[in-house]
Amino acid sequence: MLSAEECLKAIEIMGESFPDAHSSLTADTDFHFLLAVIMSAQTTDKAVNLLTPKLFETYKTPYELAKADITDVMSLIKTIGLYRNKAKYLVACAQKIVSDFAGIVPQTRKELMSLPGVGRKTADVVLAECFGIPALAVDTHVTRVSKRLRMVAQSADVLKIERTLMKKLPESVWIDAHFRMIYWGRYQCTARSPKCETCPLLGICAEGKQRVKTN
DNA sequence: AACTCGGGGCA
DNA sequence: TGCCCAGAGTT
Numbered sequence: 001m002l003s004a005e006e007c008l009k010a011i012e013i014m015g016e017s018f019p020d021a022h023s024s025l026t027a028d029t030d031f032h033f034l035l036a037v038i039m040s041a042q043t044t045d046k047a048v049n050l051l052t053p054k055l056f057e058t059y060k061t062p063y064e065l066a067k068a069d070i071t072d073v074m075s076l077i078k079t080i081g082l083y084r085n086k087a088k089y090l091v092a093c094a095q096k097i098v099s100d101f102a103g104i105v106p107q108t109r110k111e112l113m114s115l116p117g118v119g120r121k122t123a124d125v126v127l128a129e130c131f132g133i134p135a136l137a138v139d140t141h142v143t144r145v146s147k148r149l150r151m152v153a154q155s156a157d158v159l160k161i162e163r164t165l166m167k168k169l170p171e172s173v174w175i176d177a178h179f180r181m182i183y184w185g186r187y188q189c190t191a192r193s194p195k196c197e198t199c200p201l202l203g204i205c206a207e208g209k210q211r212v213k214t215n
Numbered sequence: 216a217a218c219t220c221g222g223g224g225c226a
Numbered sequence: 227t228g229c230c231c232a233g234a235g236t237t
Contacts, residue, residue: 041233044223048232081221085234119234139232182232191231192226 004168006204007151011173013200014180017188021179023129025049030105031097032056033130035065038089038117043080051077062103065094089117107131120158128175136174138162141185148189148207 002010015021024045027033032052039048055076059065065073073087080086093115097103105126106112112123124137136142138161146152152164169177188195196208 038234042221042223042231044232047223079222081223081231082219082233083221085220089234117234121233141232186232 001153002149002151002168002204007149007165007168008170008173010149010151010201010204011169011177011180014184015176017200018180018183021176021183023125023179025052025129027052028056030126030130031062031094034093034105034112034115034118034122034126035090037122037125037129038093039077039080039086041086041117041122042082047080051079059094062094062097065091066098068094086117092116093118105130107133109135120162124162124178128178132175134171134174135178136162136165136169137178138165139182140191142178142181144191145181145185145189148194148205149201150206 025033025036025040026049027036035055036048036052039052055073058076059068068091070087070091073090074084077083077087077090096115097105100114101111106115107127109120109123109127112118112126113120118126121137121139124135127133127135128137138158142165143158143161146161146165147154147156151168152161156164165177166174185191188199194208194211196202196205196211199205199208202208202212
């Protein structure tokens with residue numbers, strides 16, 4: 001397993017390749033950003049950004065979306081995957097924000113996760129990106145990259161990965177670490193054919209060395 | 216722990 | 227074309 005110092009070093013090296021790693025979802029309000037993150041599950045940010053302007057213009061606040069017809073929302077987002085579930089989540093989410101949180105997007109992980117369609121990853125992204133609250137969202141990219149680098153145990157589940165990374169990395173880099181690992185996973189350490197031969201992290205990557213050796 | 220939803224991205 | 231995903235909820 002990589003030491004805390006090696007983990008931080010890896011994050012810094014990722015930052016040299018992707019200094020501007022950030023969420024590519026666009027939204028004008030906390031509420032709209034939350035909707036965008038919910039919709040982005042198992043789908044590309046690009047696909048989400050294509051349809052959010054119309055959606056956000058139609059439903060400006062939780063109060064308006066709470067009264068919406070599900071089928072209307074479905075038709076507005078049907079170009080992305082899982083759109084039937086997501087349309088239900090979006091409306092139910094708006095209804096709960098109105099009924100339980102006075103129309104304001106809550107700012108704690110527990111409260112965010114109580115919203116329909118909001119799991120741990122979505123909650124952490126909203127905390128970090130929307131409110132600037134330190135959080136380290138673990139998605140499949142972060143899972144793959146941190147396991148290949150041996151930042152976490154191979155057997156670790158999402159919760160264990162989050163806790164291990166938060167313990168090893170200083171709070172000040174949690175948000176950057178999340179987005180750098182996402183970029184790393186998307187462009188360098190891809191799922192099917194990682195670019196190990198040209199990887200700046202090859203020197204400290206157990207799996208990378210193994211892959212280079214066997215190829 | 217396994218299953219479902221579903222169009223997108225990539226081989 | 228076919229296969230695997232930039233998750234969350236349910237059972």
